[in-house]
Amino acid sequence: MSWLNTIPYLVGLAAFLFLPGVVILRASGVRGLGVAAFALPVTASVMGVFAVLLPFVGAAWNPVSFLICAAITAVLALLTRFVIALINTDISRPHSFETVDSPVVDRLRRFRWGVDAPVSLIYLAAVALPAFAIFYRYAHGFGNVERISQTFDNIYHLNAIRRIMDTGSGSSLTLGNLTAESAGFYPAAWHDMVAQTALLLHVSIPAAVNMTNIVIACLVWPLSLLFLITRITGPRLLPIVLTAALAPAFPAFPYLMVEFGVLYPNHLAIAILPAVIGAVLQILGMTQADTPTFWPGLVALVGSLPGMLLAHPSTLMALIAFVMPVMVTKLWWMYIDRRRSPADRRRFWAFLGLFVAYAVIGLICWVVLRPAASSSTWPPFQSPAQATGEVLAGTPMGLPGGTLMFILTTTGVLFLVLTRRQRWVVGMFLMGAWLYVTSTSYPFGDVRTFFTGIWYNDSNRLAALLPVVSAPVVVLGGEFLIRWVTKRVMQSETYARLAATKAPWLNQRLIVSAVLAMLLVGAGALQVQSGAMTAEQAKLNGRYYSGKESLLLSPDERALLDRLPEHVAEGDVVVGSPWTGASLVYAISDRQTLRPHIYGAVSPDAQYALEHWEEAPYNTAACSAVKNTRAFYALDFGPLEVHHGWHPIPGLSYLEGAAGVELVDQQGAAKLYKMTGCK
Incomplete structure (x- = not known):
């Protein structure tokens, strides 16, 4: 099957994986960008949770039973929404993740290129462009839709999918090591999803694996990242365009997770992670929204967290770590505001209790939900300075180049720190950097194992998490540079002389066109990453190469x-x-x-x-x-x-x-x- 012939399959697969989540979210009263960003994560949750529950009632796991379970979930979501509406009438109305009456959104809605361009079309373009770039790299890397990754872990992943299809059971409680004698827990949400794909499309397991991973990388990752960025910046045009340029430009994700290992479950879980962080920001009121959006944030978090957890539990630990700077910042702000009124004081003490519970439960999970120390055998291989440089350059695991990303990252950090704006974004970035630097450069010992043993001390897994927390810093750094350059140009004498002539071509449309043209050039430069993306692409090609010397299957x-x-x-x-x-x-x-x-x-x-x-x-x-x-x-x-x-x-x-x-x-x-x- 050629890649051109897979397009109808991919469209059908995307509909199958997204539409159940869309129905459930809309039944919950959610609308806006969050519906698209959380559709597949909610679907993953339904798959993972009901795959665990169905064996207890003797029901088989297949596309029909999944759709029935999704319909039941949608009905329950609708009933829950109406019950809560009896207590809080504000919940009875649909709630958007976007601020429909915001002047910023209104400008986006009427952003003119000769015709009115609704904000939805801007978001669509911001997903379509990275989707095309990622699809090209995946298709080129896989070589053929039927090829497999010639790696150790793939033996388990492919056979686990067949076991789910054969037994009609996709329970994470029993998937284990694929025999009755070694049944036990193994996170199966990704395997459940691929098994459903193979059954629905009647394709081979290798083809189902590749097509499912393409949908995750091309759609879930850009949508998830776009949702997180717009929680931090608000729905501003420049951050949206920059996110579209950046989503396919990190070699560490999504490409590394289908190249190294292969770590397919991590591929799904990490793709969901940015959106989940965005939902937490929504709940905590740490976004740039102008209207309350607690309810859709809560629905999105509750709906997507089980899917992320049952895809790979280590990503839950990453969520706990990355959210800690946000929680600390929120606590500090509420501590400062506690003297304004008795209500503020009560809110502070309530949040302090929540923070303590979060810290205690998070610490327990951090200590308990980890593999045995004997499994964390990956060694360090570089100095802390080298590891820090890789983080700033966006080129982990020894990839070359990264000059442009280094400039954007350092600019973003300096901008946030010096202007005292959203410093918790830098905190998230530093948390991800600390984990990566620790795994790659700290010697074996209790400190290293405590912080990175959850990921087997494996630097590849931690490298893949870096784009989640570095993307907001890079976007804000890029936006600052563009605005700074634009301001200097408009303050120049040349611009003043041209403006005095009242030239008809010197207008906002031209300026915006020039900015977007620069962004497209920058996106091309980011794709090259001075060799980083080229090197990662070559590694991906090598993993899926099929020849006489192939390590797994010739x-x-x-x-x-x-x-x-x-x-x-x-x-x-x-x-x-x-x-x-x-x-x-x-x-x-x-x-x-x-x-x-x-x-x-x-x-x-x-x-x-x-x-x-x-x-x-x-x-x-x-x-x-x-x-x-x-x-x-x-x-x-x-x-x-x-x-x-x-x-x-x-x-x-x-x-x-x-x-x-x-x-x-x-x-x-x-x-x-x-x-x-x-x-």
Whole structure:
């Protein structure tokens, strides 16, 4: 399938993932930009939560049951809204995230290019432009919609999706390591979403993965970032345009999460994170809105937080960290205002209680919701000064260049600090910088593990969080520079002489056109990032490259897996090394394998069959294990493993020419064998 042919699929998929959230949010009385920004996050919440609940009532997880669950959620949201309206009549009206009577929005609504351009069209353009840029990079990086990432974690992700499709259960409580013997918690919201995609569109799992990730990166990320920025700046034109230019220009996100790992669940969770932070700002009254918007902020937060949590819990920890400077600032402001009136004093004490609860619960989550310290083995690799430079330049993990981003970031920090405007934005930025610098440059120890052990001390995961908190600083820095340059131009003698001539071409439209032209040039420069984006694109291309030397699955191996169902009946099981592409027989060929994941326990019969499969013709115990597990087939994909390691499977070491073992299919060096000597 070509990328051009995927467009109808992508449009349908976007509608399937966005419309349920739109209906639920509108039923809750929300309108404006927040409906678009939170539509897919709310859908993710419905998917993640109901996937956990449905097994308890014996219902299968599929597109039909999902749509029913979404409809139930919409009805409950509508009923909740009306019940609350009995107490507070103000809730009965729809509430917009935008200030419809604001002079700023009115100027946007009547921003003239010869015709009236509604604010919705400006937002649409601000999403469409980065969506196109991100789509181009993803499509170029994937190479083909059917290709897979040739990485370690992808074995689990692809097989987990197949397990959800096979069992009809997408519960995060039981997905675990994909076997009955190792069932346990694993955040499954992303896997649930891709499983629904594959079932709905009737496409392969690799294609469903790539298309779902494209929708997340091209639509969710720009909308989420746009929502956060407009909470901080208000709906001003320059920040909106700058956000459109910046959304595809950070190499650390979204590209890094589909290149490294691969960390697909983090890809979804981090894409949602900016909007969730924006909802918190809305609830706390820390936005530039002119009218109260507590209710839509609360709805958005409650509706999207479960989806983000069930996509990947570590992003909740990032939310706790990034919101802390906002909470401290709010507390300080209320402390200063407490003497104005008894009501202000009561509000201060109430918020102080909320702040203490937030800090205590946040600390408990920070300590408890983390992997074992033994898993946090990623080492530091640079000095604090180098790490700090990477943060400022927007080029983490050793990427080159970043001069333009460095200028914008430092300008934004200085502007916010020196003008004393929204310093909590700098606080969020410093929090993200601290986590990244700690993971990349601090030596192993309790301090490093306490702060970054939640992310396995893995610098890549923390690098991907940086754009969330650096984007507001960069946007504000870029806006200040543009306004400063424009002011200097308009104060120049040349402009004064031209203005005196009353030249017909010297008007606001020309000035705005020139500014936007400069922004487009700047967007192009940001895309290049002096080599940073080029380097990240090359890494992405390499991860999805499919050739004879591919670490996980070569073209010959993929071809054999594609036609494997012709030889292996449904219900029969295929044995193979989980360290090679043979493990993907479950995801790609839809045939069970004894070990669908590198880790995790298996039954005694399965373990014995793995260790003695080729002995079945003359070993009674091995033959019994093969028959009990129905493991009548084996794949030999050679010794090349996904991590260049050496993990031989004893029962599959000498298949060629073994008595009672028949070669039934071969593609290049990839071979499929059948056990004929055990009946």
